[in-house]
Amino acid sequence: KQEVTQIPAALSVPEGENLVLNCSFTDxxxxxxxxxxxxxxxxxxxxxxxxxxxxxQTSGRLNASLDKSSGRSTLYIAASQxxxxxxxxxxxxGSQGNLIFGKGTKLSVKP
Amino acid sequence: EAGVAQSxxxxxxxxxxxxxxxxxxxxxxxxxxxxxxxxxQGPKLLIQFQNNGVVDDSQLPKDRFSAERLKxxxxxxxxxxxxxxxxxxxxxASSLRVTEAFFGQGTRLTVV
Numbered sequence: 032k033q034e035v036t037q038i039p040a041a042l043s044v045p046e047g048e049n050l051v052l053n054c055s056f057t058d059x060x061x062x063x064x065x066x067x068x069x070x071x072x073x074x075x076x077x078x079x080x081x082x083x084x085x086x087x088q089t090s091g092r093l094n095a096s097l098d099k100s101s102g103r104s105t106l107y108i109a110a111s112q113x114x115x116x117x118x119x120x121x122x123x124x125g126s127q128g129n130l131i132f133g134k135g136t137k138l139s140v141k142p
Numbered sequence: 143e144a145g146v147a148q149s150x151x152x153x154x155x156x157x158x159x160x161x162x163x164x165x166x167x168x169x170x171x172x173x174x175x176x177x178x179x180x181x182x183q184g185p186k187l188l189i190q191f192q193n194n195g196v197v198d199d200s201q202l203p204k205d206r207f208s209a210e211r212l213k214x215x216x217x218x219x220x221x222x223x224x225x226x227x228x229x230x231x232x233x234x235a236s237s238l239r240v241t242e243a244f245f246g247q248g249t250r251l252t253v254v
Binding site: 035062063065067072073074075076077080120122124126127128129130131132133134135 | 146148173175177182183184185186187190197198233235237239240241242243244245246247248250
């Protein structure tokens, strides 16, 4: 049974700092991996999608990497801003498209 | 492009009552998902539709939860009777086959 773990559960950093969020999964037979952002009381916003054949994806200040063999993904946020404060969720996708989520990392960026 | 629409946004009911949620996916998306997110947890898949058919409902508590997708477009999720532990955010998502999933704003259910 696939399990997804995110570390740390919460993170507080000063504005401008570069940071890394970690995601690990137990079964390497994944179809893709997605990182989402969730603001309080809101739905999920897709940030980056990495197909199983890819190693990384970049969008603006965000870079996500995937190492299937070791069951790990990282989300790198450069030059963090207060507006980046949110919960970040990692989800691994199966061949049918269903997603299995971690519990998330709650990020707080202090001005 | 319009996103995934869900209603209502919030619902408060007493235990043992029934409730229904509605979802309209992104136009052309054949796959529709319902997820349940309990406070402090990641979303958990309840049911997945491919057009009109059910692909996966292994985690749907079928004694109280039901879902349907009419004509391969809109979907409703129903709970009857509700329990306290059903308090959660119910998220609908859609995708083009096995691709990036797009989520709605969710319905926050409180059972008292």
